[in-house]
Amino acid sequence: MQVNPISISEVAGIINARYVGYKDHLITGLNEIHRVKPGDIVFVDHPKYYDKALNSAASTIIINKEVECPLGKALLIHPEPFTAFNQLTLYFQPKNYSSTSISSTARIGKNTTIMPGCFIGNNVVIGDTCLIHPNVVIYDNCTVGNNVTIHPNTTIGSDAFYFKKRTTFFEALNTCGRVIIEDNVVIGANCTVDKGVTSVTRIGKGSILDNQVHIGHDVEIGEMCLFAAQVGIAGCCTIGNGVTMWGQVGVSSGITIEDGATILAQSGLGENIKRNTIYFGTPAAPARDKMRELFATKQLPKLIKKLYEK
Amino acid sequence: MQVNPISISEVAGIINARYVGYKDHLITGLNEIHRVKPGDIVFVDHPKYYDKALNSAASTIIINKEVECPLGKALLIHPEPFTAFNQLTLYFQPKNYSSTSISSTARIGKNTTIMPGCFIGNNVVIGDTCLIHPNVVIYDNCTVGNNVTIHPNTTIGSDAFYFKKRTTFFEALNTCGRVIIEDNVVIGANCTVDKGVTSVTRIGKGSILDNQVHIGHDVEIGEMCLFAAQVGIAGCCTIGNGVTMWGQVGVSSGITIEDGATILAQSGLGENIKRNTIYFGTPAAPARDKMRELFATKQLPKLIKKLYEK
């Protein structure tokens, strides 16, 4: 999330924090730790992640402890960095839902058809020659390229599944990012694509999603991927070009899948995988190893019988 | 389902049944066997379940055989108890769908936003400061607490998957219960929550459902549970507080999960589990045992080779 440059002293005032650093230290954006860039504010509230946040690309860190301020950076000391970060993203991008089905600030390209029952939020941009089928919902600030088809009852830009446990409730991280769907993408019926927490969930050029696919927040999908029905990708995954997933595959959060990999049906992937590899099983392993295992397991009842007969 | 007190003789007239018991024996409700309370009618049509129904909390039993009437109870003798029960629930609560998107009998709280394209059925009650995103459907009689968020294209209160096989068709049990969503709940996009058959499906205070989660009829979910995307819970499960399910978990019908349990991704749970346990696999087992099994299975191809080389 980009913002107009603002000084740390002003930001400190908004969240009622004490700051450490130069009064004129500038802030140009806010991002969650996975997406930080120079100029950004990031937040951290657990000692385990202090170093990561302090050494990240972020220029300003909201933190709940007096620590040494890294050279050239600034700190915002606040007892609840998570809540303070939410306050700031809401300050810079207040929620303001459209009360009409197609927001007056949405921009729709030439030869694009929006069928009945769709909701197109504020500042949504949809390119040319797209076909948006009935009852599709596209949240504020999302971008759809040219020649994109979205099938009915699909949701683009829902909130991230990203919560902090408090004693008596879960506090949601205010999801203020967006979804970018590039040219020539096809998204099936009843899919869900969450927006980035502060940044972007991207579906690359020419990728195809079958029905009932779920894509978590901040996932980056490359070009010309094929995901069959009921695939689910947790947040923050990075998926290369030409990746194929068959039906009902699940991928854990933060996984990297390189170009050309294939994941066979119903697999559950919990580790990074290399280019052009084929994985299978839960937890997923190289398909050849997994097939050997399955073959061996089939022989196991007889083997056990034999061993005990000795 | 509660009804105004009515005598058994009147009820017998409605379904054209013969009754056994006192003429003035009163009925104050109707419930499916899992949810019966004193004053209720229950039905039973299979000898295997006769005793369970006759000894349940129900005061009146619709049954397809002349049996001895338990003390203080009454019987309604009918050749098709399932059908007779449907007749009664429809008699006391006739179907009468709203023809407008937001029923005139729905009550919406203060500072609650209902976005375009939603359907809010008859007698629905929604609390204060809720955000109901576009194209959400909430059936008749459901209740939503305060500070609840429901994401787009979600369905609250669909019929139970509860059918009786007849020779040439399946007869549906008339689903006449409702859904109660308590305060501070978040429900993701494209979720489905079935109503109780005669009673309540409940999502407890502060629980969070990610996208494409399915909750079956009469499920009771405690407080502050977290269910990741594409989880499916079959009917009549009881889930404690603080239970976590990762993506694509499935739970069989009637299972009890105690407080604080965790079920790892893609697991299929078919047995009750104790508090604070961690389960994994299909069928799910304690995660530690399952991990040992997985580790052992990986060695199996080599082990078999070695054994046969001897």
Add this chain to the structure above:
Amino acid sequence: MQVNPISISEVAGIINARYVGYKDHLITGLNEIHRVKPGDIVFVDHPKYYDKALNSAASTIIINKEVECPLGKALLIHPEPFTAFNQLTLYFQPKNYSSTSISSTARIGKNTTIMPGCFIGNNVVIGDTCLIHPNVVIYDNCTVGNNVTIHPNTTIGSDAFYFKKRTTFFEALNTCGRVIIEDNVVIGANCTVDKGVTSVTRIGKGSILDNQVHIGHDVEIGEMCLFAAQVGIAGCCTIGNGVTMWGQVGVSSGITIEDGATILAQSGLGENIKRNTIYFGTPAAPARDKMRELFATKQLPKLIKKLYEK
């Protein structure tokens, strides 16, 4: 897809192809290879499938190589048969989406309720005493029988997941078939049923689908089947009568399941199965074998320990 009889010379003109055969050779339909009938055009573009297409029931074959024309048939020689086939199906059935929620060409039966927010496409036929819940989308040309219930946010007739990989994009096969839902069917909330590529996806009389079920293109489901929540069936499967699938089952494309078979929860079926069999696991195997395997695998850690202790 049926068409008014048209000569091969005319068709050759439409797609700018050279034809081999009699000038007056007639074409009466177009179908994908799985669904061809005499009179049909089929297409083939890979040498591996030439013989299958040339020997199929189709009377006319669009092909990208000069081959010998089978007796009584005709060929259309075109460098890109896939694209040419799309041109033809679009020529005979141009896309023309309804701009109103309920198309003026849709025919709705007596005592059928279409609730608010539904989209009913061109030429859709819905029978008597149906209940179509809010926000259901039914695409052009689909047919719904009598006494059918469809729950909210369900999509009937979305496009097939059928693409040809080109260098820089995936070319979609133009999906021009339809869905037929027979009498007494119940379809849950947030389901998706893809239309046939050129022919029919059918849900047989009295079959029941729970919520979030996905049915791929050209699937044929028999009578009185029961599919629990989150089941996914890939394209071109043939499923008999009285088949039961429990929650989250997945079935690969092109599989045949005979009458009365049962597939247990979360199984992944990759092979044809016989009548009245029970399957379980991923990949699914006869449940009895699979249970033995699971039992044996549980003993494996101890067994390995014992073997290495010797």
